[in-house]
Amino acid sequence: QVQLVESGGGLVQPGGSLRLSCAAAGNIFYINSMGWYRQAPGKRREVVAVLGSGNSTDYSDSVKGRFTISRDNSKNTVYLQMNSARYEDTAVYYCNAEGTYYSGEDVGIFGVWGQGTQVTVSS
Numbered sequence: 001q002v003q004l005v006e007s008g009g010g011l012v013q014p015g016g017s018l019r020l021s022c023a024a025a026g027n028i029f030y031i032n033s034m035g036w037y038r039q040a041p042g043k044r045r046e047v048v049a050v051l052g053s054g055n056s057t058d059y060s061d062s063v064k065g066r067f068t069i070s071r072d073n074s075k076n077t078v079y080l081q082m083n084s085a086r087y088e089d090t091a092v093y094y095c096n097a098e099g100t101y102y103s104g105e106d107v108g109i110f111g112v113w114g115q116g117t118q119v120t121v122s123s
Helices: none
Strands: 002-007 010-012 018-026 028-039 046-051 057-059 067-072 077-082 091-103 106-113 117-121
Touching: 002 091, 002 106, 018 028, 018 091, 018 117, 028 067, 028 077, 046 067, 046 077, 057 067, 077 091
Parallel strands: 010 117
Antiparallel strands: 002 018, 018 077, 028 046, 028 091, 046 057, 067 077, 091 106, 091 117
């Protein structure tokens, strides 16, 4: 019913910047929250930043002051601006969205993940 498409990953030098995008498509009635998570090789998936209802934001301590999450409600798109990149930011970044979808006259709750986009910080 709802799908997420991520883009913007790639190679960035230490100290550099990168912007990730995640667009939600489908029978969306309302998106409650959108966020970014990441998983480095051999590690568990961890939260990076989440933007909830009322534009509340929550960041991992490791990215505070360097990353910024934002959202364009008209496009159902969330962005992650990554500045001052560090080697330890290297990971696959996943987008997540939670909300309500519609199907005919019915509504339901969704929680979906994107396919992931690789971010590599290297000189």
